[in-house]
Amino acid sequence: MRPEKDPKTDELLNSYLDGELSxxxxxxxxxxxxxxxxxxxxxxxxxxxxILVSSLPPAEPPVELVSGIKELLRSRSAGVEGLExxxxxxxxxxxxxxxxxxxxVMIGLFGLMGAVVYKIVSPERSVSPIVAVKPAPTIKPEAxxxxxxxxxxxxxxxxxxxxxxxxxxxxFVAVDAFVNKLxxxxxxxxxxxxxxxxxxxxxxxxxxxxxxxxxVSDLATVWSKFDSATxxxxxxxxxxxxxxxxxxxxxxxxxxxxxxxxxxxxxAKDFAVLNTIEQVSPEGQMLALVDxxxxxxxxxxxxxxxxxxxxxxxxxxxxxxxxxxxxxxxxTGHK
Amino acid sequence: MRxxxxxxxxxxxxxxxxxxxxxxxAALDRLIGKYQGRIYNLILKMCANPDDAAELSQNTFVxxxxxxxxxxxxxSFYTWAFRIAVNLTLNHCxxxxxxxxxxxxxxxxxxxxxxxxxxxxxxxxxxxxxxAQVAENRELCELIQKAIGKLEDEHxxxxxxxxxEGMDYAQIAEVLGVxxxxxxxxxxxxxxxxxxxxxxx
Numbered sequence: 001m002r003p004e005k006d007p008k009t010d011e012l013l014n015s016y017l018d019g020e021l022s023x024x025x026x027x028x029x030x031x032x033x034x035x036x037x038x039x040x041x042x043x044x045x046x047x048x049x050x051i052l053v054s055s056l057p058p059a060e061p062p063v064e065l066v067s068g069i070k071e072l073l074r075s076r077s078a079g080v081e082g083l084e085x086x087x088x089x090x091x092x093x094x095x096x097x098x099x100x101x102x103x104x105v106m107i108g109l110f111g112l113m114g115a116v117v118y119k120i121v122s123p124e125r126s127v128s129p130i131v132a133v134k135p136a137p138t139i140k141p142e143a144x145x146x147x148x149x150x151x152x153x154x155x156x157x158x159x160x161x162x163x164x165x166x167x168x169x170x171x172f173v174a175v176d177a178f179v180n181k182l183x184x185x186x187x188x189x190x191x192x193x194x195x196x197x198x199x200x201x202x203x204x205x206x207x208x209x210x211x212x213x214x215x216v217s218d219l220a221t222v223w224s225k226f227d228s229a230t231x232x233x234x235x236x237x238x239x240x241x242x243x244x245x246x247x248x249x250x251x252x253x254x255x256x257x258x259x260x261x262x263x264x265x266x267x268a269k270d271f272a273v274l275n276t277i278e279q280v281s282p283e284g285q286m287l288a289l290v291d292x293x294x295x296x297x298x299x300x301x302x303x304x305x306x307x308x309x310x311x312x313x314x315x316x317x318x319x320x321x322x323x324x325x326x327x328x329x330x331x332t333g334h335k
Numbered sequence: 336m337r338x339x340x341x342x343x344x345x346x347x348x349x350x351x352x353x354x355x356x357x358x359x360x361a362a363l364d365r366l367i368g369k370y371q372g373r374i375y376n377l378i379l380k381m382c383a384n385p386d387d388a389a390e391l392s393q394n395t396f397v398x399x400x401x402x403x404x405x406x407x408x409x410x411s412f413y414t415w416a417f418r419i420a421v422n423l424t425l426n427h428c429x430x431x432x433x434x435x436x437x438x439x440x441x442x443x444x445x446x447x448x449x450x451x452x453x454x455x456x457x458x459x460x461x462x463x464x465x466x467a468q469v470a471e472n473r474e475l476c477e478l479i480q481k482a483i484g485k486l487e488d489e490h491x492x493x494x495x496x497x498x499x500e501g502m503d504y505a506q507i508a509e510v511l512g513v514x515x516x517x518x519x520x521x522x523x524x525x526x527x528x529x530x531x532x533x534x535x536x
Contacts, residue, residue: 007520007523007524010523010524010526010527011519011520011523014519014522014523014526015504015519018497018503018504018522019503020503020504020519045458045530046526046530048457048458049458049526049529049530049533050498050526051469052454052457052469052479052533053479053483053494053498053499053529054498054499054501055469055476055479056380056469056476056479056480056499057476058372058376059375059376059379059385059388060372061371061372061375061376061389061392062375062385062389064389065371065375065389065392065393066364066367066368066371068389068393069367069392069393069396069397069400072393072394072397073397073400076397076401
């Protein structure tokens, strides 16, 4: 047997030298060594070789090794920090731009939300935007048996509806003529008109609630001519009112039907919210939703065109049900 | 004969590492101080150049520090750190293509006859050599280092880990990322090769 040429024997002998054999394998190696001189010689060769290598004295590490490590760490850290600094500066610019953009968007959103909330929470205003500029005239109370000498929004009483309907139109002449004629033909109401320049007319109307409903249904036939229609419902506090923008004819009659002032104010607020949301929401979606959930809020029979027909007077209300309506109709033409 | 010391260090290592991670800078100094000599010697025996060994030792510790968060305590810090050192050194050796021994390159011709005779006596006499006497013979040590340097990288590595660092087979397998049987066969071939190189000297 030539151990030098036998890798398995070498592996066994090396494992034996390194103490990596089990006691059983150790005993086997010892038996082989005692019985085979060549294996014993090979074992001694391997052992000497191992001793020579392991006898090499350890070298002392250079004294500057630790300081070198720390210096290397510092330089790498500085490099990383430098890169981070550049990245931070670059990121800061992007961040600033994004913050400005976000702030602008937030301001816009807050503005929009504020407008909506303002309409919802505090639609009552302390300053009347449009009022009759002069005291209302004395009106013969044939159909309207109430006192008339008062200023709009100056005083109110339970059961009296005090409103201002502000209509803006680009076709002022035609619309104003229509309103004027309409009021002229409405024998169940009294009115007085004040012309202010060429593009503004103020009609002071006194009628019953039924008369108002008829009047509004007639106005509805030209509602599309109005660029804007705002109903102002006055409260019993001087100078405070609820403005319902983009008001629709049916909303006016619904409000007027409320017996109590609180009911009129509440409904006016609801309509104000509804109309405001409708304006800021995608076209028709909100209204469609409300229509489905509360159809009674938005649906009333559409008025019938009365052009060329004899207009029927409203059904007379019993004295106990009779409620006076004091309505200013302000027609304004766009410049 | 050296004794494997790695297993006796792990508990303290874990404590030091934890202290260091907790912000104790002195723990890092102790950790470096504990291993710098052994890692430097391992690298020096593998690359045979003191300057390269110093630089590779620094890089090893930097890499250890930078990757300490990724160290999993399932393995010992000792074998993990040595694995980093071995890999860095082997990559360095591959880049250099051949290992050169500065001391032996500058060796004066005929200046080591005495060492060669001493080596021959150790190799062929039946008398077991005295490690202390070998260590005191500077020329003989240089011959041995030269022989080690002539080994293939994988043979040199396993010889250094076993006979200089004193690792057991399992630790060597962990450091090299190989099977235990591979360590056995590789070490056997390495010693046989070293024997042949020494005889040729």
